[in-house]
Structures are given as C-alpha cells and as structure tokens.
Amino acid sequence: MKNIKYFFQFFLIIILFLVFKILGFKISSHVGGKLFEMIGPLFRSNKLIHSNIKKAIIGSSIKEIDRITKLMWNSYGRIFAEYMFIKNLRKSKFNSVIKVEGQEILDDIKKNDKQVVFISGHFSNFELMAMHLDKTGIKLAAIYRPLNNIFLNRIMEKIRKKYICKNQIKKGIGGLKKLISLKKNNYSTALMIDQRVSEGIKSNFFNHQASTTTIPAQLIKKFRIPIVPIYIERNNDINFKITINKPIIFSDELSIQDITDRLNRILEKMIIHKPEQWIWSHNRWK
Numbered sequence: 463m464k465n466i467k468y469f470f471q472f473f474l475i476i477i478l479f480l481v482f483k484i485l486g487f488k489i490s491s492h493v494g495g496k497l498f499e500m501i502g503p504l505f506r507s508n509k510l511i512h513s514n515i516k517k518a519i520i521g522s523s524i525k526e527i528d529r530i531t532k533l534m535w536n537s538y539g540r541i542f543a544e545y546m547f548i549k550n551l552r553k554s555k556f557n558s559v560i561k562v563e564g565q566e567i568l569d570d571i572k573k574n575d576k577q578v579v580f581i582s583g584h585f586s587n588f589e590l591m592a593m594h595l596d597k598t599g600i601k602l603a604a605i606y607r608p609l610n611n612i613f614l615n616r617i618m619e620k621i622r623k624k625y626i627c628k629n630q631i632k633k634g635i636g637g638l639k640k641l642i643s644l645k646k647n648n649y650s651t652a653l654m655i656d657q658r659v660s661e662g663i664k665s666n667f668f669n670h671q672a673s674t675t676t677i678p679a680q681l682i683k684k685f686r687i688p689i690v691p692i693y694i695e696r697n698n699d700i701n702f703k704i705t706i707n708k709p710i711i712f713s714d715e716l717s718i719q720d721i722t723d724r725l726n727r728i729l730e731k732m733i734i735h736k737p738e739q740w741i742w743s744h745n746r747w748k
Contacts, residue, residue: 465612472613482546487556491700494543495536502535507743514742518668518733533738537696541587544700545621552593552625556700560590564706567690568598575601577648578690578709579678583656583729584741586696589626592652594704595692596627603629603644605637605653605677627652633659638677645685652692653677656729657744665722668730670747679721682712689725693732695739 482490609615688709
C-alpha cells in the first residue's frame with residue numbers, strides 16, 4: 463500500500479518537474495515558492511512547525527511564528543522547484559549569483575590537501591553548498607539519508623552523484639565503513655547535523671534535549687581534524703550567499719558530548735540568523 467502511495471507521489475512530482483522545465487528557472491523558483499505557501503498549511507507538519515518555532519525562539523508572537531512559517535514554506539517550494547535545474551546551476555548557466563565568503567579557506571584546503579569536516583543544516587537551497595565544495599576541487603564525501611519514497615530516491619541519488627557530489631555516503635554502518643575508507647585517502651566529509659537521529663546522543667538544542675548525531679565528533683576524535691561550519695542563505699529571488707567559516711580545532715581533552723554540544727551552539731546561531739530559511743518541519747525534539 464505504501465509503495466502505491468509513493469508511486470503516485472513520484473508521478474505527481476515528475477509532472478511538476480516537467481512543468482518547471484517549461485517555465486524556466488526564475489519563474490519556476492517563484493511559482494514553487496507561492497505554491498508551497500498555499501499548500502504548506504494543509505500538511506500535518508504545519509502544526510509541528512509552529513510548535514518547533516515556539517519552542518526554539520522563546521517569546522515569539524503568533525504573528526511572528528506565522529511569518530516565519532509562511533516564508534519557510536516559500537523557501538521549501540523554491541528549493542523543490544530549483545531541483546529541476548541543478549545541472550544548469552552546476553554549469554553556471556543562469557544569471558543567479560552565488561557569492562562565496564571565505565573562498566580562500568576552501569582554496570587553502572584544496573591546495574594543501576587538508577582533511578576537514580564541513581557541517582551545516584538544511585538552509586535555503588542547501589544542495590548548492592556541497593555542489594560548490596565539489597566544484598572547488600576538494601576531495602569530498604557527502605553523508606545523506608535516503609528518501610522514504612523509493613521511486614523518487616533513485617532519481618535523487620543519480621542527480622546528487624552526477625551534479626552535486628559523486629561520493630554520496632548513506633547514513634548507517636555500511637556508509638560509515640566506506641567513509642572511514644575514504645578518510646584514509648584524505649577525503650573531507652560534508653554532513654548536515656540538524657536532524658534527529660536514533661543512534662545519536664542527547665544534546666541541548668535551543669534549551670531542549672535533542673537526539674543529535676555524533677559522527678562529526680567521532681571523526682574529530684579519530685582523525686584529529688578540524689570542523690568547518692558552512693552556511694547558505696537566499697538574499698533575494700535566485701541570489702545566494704555561501705559563507706565558509708574558519709576551521710575550528712577542538713582540544714583532544716574534549717569528549718564526544720562536549721564537541722556535540724558545541725556544534726549545536728554553532729547550528730543555533732546559523733538558524734537564528736534567518737529562521738525562515740531553515741526547514742522547521744523535522745521532529746527535532748521527539
């Protein structure tokens with residue numbers, strides 16, 4: 463029964479992608495945003511989004527929560543519509559401006575074949591971050607969680623491997639083994655740390671305990687490599703800014719818990735910068 467549901471979802475998405483292809487990049491981004499503004503409140507997750515914002519941003523008025531939620535759905539819709547144009551974005555065929563602050567940090571990592579762990583969250587068009595790292599020439603492995611929809615996941619995996627980052631590592635034991643193998647060849651790692659994971663540890667996130675991945679902390683402890691926080695924001699329409707922060711070296715004396723807690727503080731600052739551009743629909747504090 464689930465597969466039938468997933469197939470119809472897949473079929474609908476393919477039709478929308480074809481429509482977006484006809485409309486073109488800029489119009490599709492705008493239409494996708496407006497479409498999700500309208501249908502987003504109909505989803506069950508809309509209630510969870512309100513709850514998450516209220517829990518994280520203490521003292522937010524109902525009006526402010528509604529504003530963030532509306533703009534988040536707009537951002538979500540734009541990301542969805544822009545996926546059809548990942549190939550073109552990779553080849554810089556559009557007039558969209560992707561400005562990068564801290565490019566010299568990436569150039570240094572590549573030039574000196576340094577190994578780091580890039581961390582971020584699901585902000586704006588988040589796929590553009592890994593794509594830019596890969597385009598820079600950094601040896602990169604990106605960790606991802608497969609989509610529940612098996613039909614859609616096959617296509618998304620092909621797109622990611624071809625146009626975003628060819629070394630896509632599935633979360634899990636098998637993926638971790640492959641990641642360690644790549645690490646021995648001096649590969650850097652990119653992963654999102656903003657979602658709840660069953661195999662994580664409890665860490666304070668916006669003053670509430672949340673199950674948090676320990677993969678970055680484990681890599682830091684095992685390979686003694688720095689963390690590089692990376693962030694993307696949409697400034698307007700189809701203009702983006704990627705910020706590469708300076709590498710952070712953690713003391714060997716810090717525990718897995720200590721490092722994980724500190725990474726959550728970094729993530730919180732990213733979210734608060736432009737809360738409407740973070741995807742709030744994940745059940746982070748379950």
